[in-house]
Amino acid sequence: xxxxxxxxxxxxVAVLAIVATYILGLWITPPAAVMGNLVRLLYIHPxxxxxxYLAYGVTSxxxxxxxxxxxxxxxxxxxxxxSAEIGVVFTALTLLTGSIWGRPTWGVWWTWDARLTTxxxxxxxxxxxxxxxxxTPDVTQRSKxxxxxxxxxxxxxxxxxxxxxxxxxxxxxxxxxNASLSPKxxxxxxxxxxxxxxxxxxxxxxxxxxxxxxxxxxxxxQEILLQGALDERMSTV
Amino acid sequence: MSAYxxxxxxxxxxxxxxxxxxxxxxxxxxxxxPLVVRVDDSRPLEEGPRD
Numbered sequence: 001x002x003x004x005x006x007x008x009x010x011x012x013v014a015v016l017a018i019v020a021t022y023i024l025g026l027w028i029t030p031p032a033a034v035m036g037n038l039v040r041l042l043y044i045h046p047x048x049x050x051x052x053y054l055a056y057g058v059t060s061x062x063x064x065x066x067x068x069x070x071x072x073x074x075x076x077x078x079x080x081x082x083s084a085e086i087g088v089v090f091t092a093l094t095l096l097t098g099s100i101w102g103r104p105t106w107g108v109w110w111t112w113d114a115r116l117t118t119x120x121x122x123x124x125x126x127x128x129x130x131x132x133x134x135x136t137p138d139v140t141q142r143s144k145x146x147x148x149x150x151x152x153x154x155x156x157x158x159x160x161x162x163x164x165x166x167x168x169x170x171x172x173x174x175x176x177x178n179a180s181l182s183p184k185x186x187x188x189x190x191x192x193x194x195x196x197x198x199x200x201x202x203x204x205x206x207x208x209x210x211x212x213x214x215x216x217x218x219x220x221x222q223e224i225l226l227q228g229a230l231d232e233r234m235s236t237v
Numbered sequence: 238m239s240a241y242x243x244x245x246x247x248x249x250x251x252x253x254x255x256x257x258x259x260x261x262x263x264x265x266x267x268x269x270x271p272l273v274v275r276v277d278d279s280r281p282l283e284e285g286p287r288d
Contacts, residue, residue: 011257018253022246037239044249089256093249100245203253210260217267 011206017199021047024192032189039189041101047196049094049119051204053157055087056126058208060154063147077143078219080150081133082211084126086204091123106170114163115171122160125153 025043032039062080065071098116099109110116129149136142164173185193 037242040242041245044245089252093252096248097245100241104241207260210264213264214267
């Protein structure tokens with residue numbers, strides 16, 4: 001019960017942080033010299049993309065821990081799956097907010113730019129990962145196969161991040177996590193962006209805990225149902 | 238404020254609230270729901286081979 005209250009508290013803090021990001025991003029920070037009010041999308045688009053990277057990073061680490069015999073535990077598999085699902089939600093949001101920003105800036109909703117294309121591929125790879133999990137009924141086989149698939153899919157994450165460096169793209173280069181680690185935003189704009197990163201990361205942690213709880217409950221339920229059915233069958237033979 | 242900015246914030250808010258609500262409600266329901274093992278006993282079991 002105590003831990004559940006802590007999770008509720010975390011959810012509340014995440015909501016408050018997101019609301020604060022919205023207030024600062026929409027009303028307190030000034031419009032940019034070139035982008036005007038469109039710069040306000042910058043306070044949500046990079047943080048949302050960061051959470052997608054984070055979610056897939058957690059999925060990969062959990063998958064490695066599942067595949068490694070010394071640390072193998074079904075819980076790692078459930079964490080990997082839970083985090084991947086959240087990653088898919090945030091990748092979809094990355095694509096949507098990017099598209100909304102691109103229309104007035106570039107004049108198109110979509111273009112086959114390196115960053116956009118590799119991000120779309122990332123989305124499809126993890127949708128495929130989730131589909132693979134549903135397609136394999138045997139639990140152990142499913143866990144092993146999906147762990148390998150998660151690690152293959154993760155190869156695209158550094159490619160997405162480096163796409164603006166490796167290819168001449170329409171998408172602007174990294175604002176914060178660039179090679180020289182010198183952010184291109186300053187003052188209240190930088191603080192608002194930083195708050196956005198923290199707020200969405202907190203929301204991710206809250207979602208991961210809740211989604212993991214669901215995964216554990218479903219897994220236990222399936223085990224009990226299977227055992228019940230086996231006991232019933234044995235008693236009638 | 239640009240309509241594009243409003244659309245961007247709107248999409249993110251809708252997705253976070255929607256996903257958050259689904260996850261929260263589902264977790265609560267699963268915890269509250271008693272686990273009942275349902276066995277279909279309307280159909281007689283077929284006899285297997287006997288030694």
